Amino acid sequence: MGVLTPELLANIGKAAPPRTEVVTRRDIRKYAIATNQRQRKYLDGDEAPPLYHVALFWDVVELGELTPDGVSIDALLPKFPLDKAMAGGLNITYHDRMRPGDVLVGERTLTDIYEKEGRSGPLIFYEVVLEVRRQDGSPVITEKTTRILR
Amino acid sequence: MSKLRVAALQPGDELPAQIHKPDNVQLFFYNAALWNAHRIHYDLPYATDVEGYPGLVIAGPLLGDWLGQCVEAWLGEAGELVNLEYSNRGAAYIGETLTAAGAVEAVDAAKGEVTLALHIRNEAGDIITPGRALVRLHG
Numbered sequence: 001m002g003v004l005t006p007e008l009l010a011n012i013g014k015a016a017p018p019r020t021e022v023v024t025r026r027d028i029r030k031y032a033i034a035t036n037q038r039q040r041k042y043l044d045g046d047e048a049p050p051l052y053h054v055a056l057f058w059d060v061v062e063l064g065e066l067t068p069d070g071v072s073i074d075a076l077l078p079k080f081p082l083d084k085a086m087a088g089g090l091n092i093t094y095h096d097r098m099r100p101g102d103v104l105v106g107e108r109t110l111t112d113i114y115e116k117e118g119r120s121g122p123l124i125f126y127e128v129v130l131e132v133r134r135q136d137g138s139p140v141i142t143e144k145t146t147r148i149l150r
Numbered sequence: 151m152s153k154l155r156v157a158a159l160q161p162g163d164e165l166p167a168q169i170h171k172p173d174n175v176q177l178f179f180y181n182a183a184l185w186n187a188h189r190i191h192y193d194l195p196y197a198t199d200v201e202g203y204p205g206l207v208i209a210g211p212l213l214g215d216w217l218g219q220c221v222e223a224w225l226g227e228a229g230e231l232v233n234l235e236y237s238n239r240g241a242a243y244i245g246e247t248l249t250a251a252g253a254v255e256a257v258d259a260a261k262g263e264v265t266l267a268l269h270i271r272n273e274a275g276d277i278i279t280p281g282r283a284l285v286r287l288h289g
Contacts, residue, residue: 027183034179035215037168039222049214050222050231058184069196070187090214094230123249 048098167251205243229287236281
C-alpha cells in the first residue's frame with residue numbers, strides 16, 4: 001500500500017513559469033567571495049563559477065511569504081503526505097559558461113515523484129529539473145535536483 | 151603545475167585537497183547571495199533548541215560548490231567541467247574544518263573524458279557529501 005495517490009502523481013510534468021535573470025559582475029563577485037573561491041577570474045567576476053546558477057535562480061520571496069523557520073514555500077510542489085526532508089542531491093550538466101551581461105531563462109519542471117520502502121517506513125522521492133537557457137533557446141545548464149522525504 | 155594530459159592520467163590519481171573552515175560571516179554572505187532565510191543557517195537558538203542541531207548548519211549547495219572548486223583547481227585551463235553530481239548525506243556545522251578532495255575514477259582516452267570521484271569529509275573522517283564529476287580535456 002503506497003502513500004502516493006493518483007492525485008499526487010498527476011503533478012508530474014507540472015512546470016513553474018519561466019524566470020529571466022541577468023548575470024552581473026557584482027553578483028558573481030559576491031557569490032565567489034561567499035563560497036571561499038580562490039580563482040581570480042571568478043573573484044573578479046569575469047566569469048561565473050559552475051554553481052553560480054544556484055544563487056541566480058533561488059526564489060526571491062517577500063518576508064510575508066516565508067514560513068516561521070525562514071523557508072519559502074515552493075509552489076511547484078504538491079502537499080506531500082511526508083514532510084521531513086532527508087538528503088538531497090544535484091546532478092548538473094554544463095553546456096556553456098555564464099558571464100556578466102548574460103540574460104538567462106530558467107524553467108523548473110517537476111519531472112518525477114516515486115516512493116520506496118525505507119528501513120523505518122515509506123520514503124517519497126521527487127525530482128525537479130531546472131533548464132537554464134539563453135533567450136535564443138540555446139542550453140547553458142541542465143540541473144536535476146532529487147529530494148527525499150520521510 | 152604542468153598541464154594535464156588525458157594520456158598521462160590513470161584511475162587512483164588524486165586531486166589536490168582543499169580545506170574550508172567556514173565561519174558565521176562566510177555563511178551569512180552565502181545565504182545572502184542566494185536570498186536563503188532558513189533559520190538553521192543563522193539563528194543559533196532555533197537551530198539547536200527547535201531543530202536539535204549541534205550548531206549552525208552549513209548550507210548544502212555550498213558543499214557542492216566546494217566540490218566544483220576542487221575539480222577546477224586541478225583541471226586549470228586543460229579542459230572543462232561537463233557534469234557534476236553530489237548528494238548531501240550528512241550535515242556540517244560552523245566551526246568544523248571540511249576537506250574537499252577526489253581522485254580519478256575512470257579515463258576514456260578516446261573521448262578525452264575523465265570521471266572523478268569526489269567527496270567532502272569532516273574532521274571525524276565521515277564523508278558527508280559524496281560526488282562525481284565528468285571533465286573533458288582538450289589534449
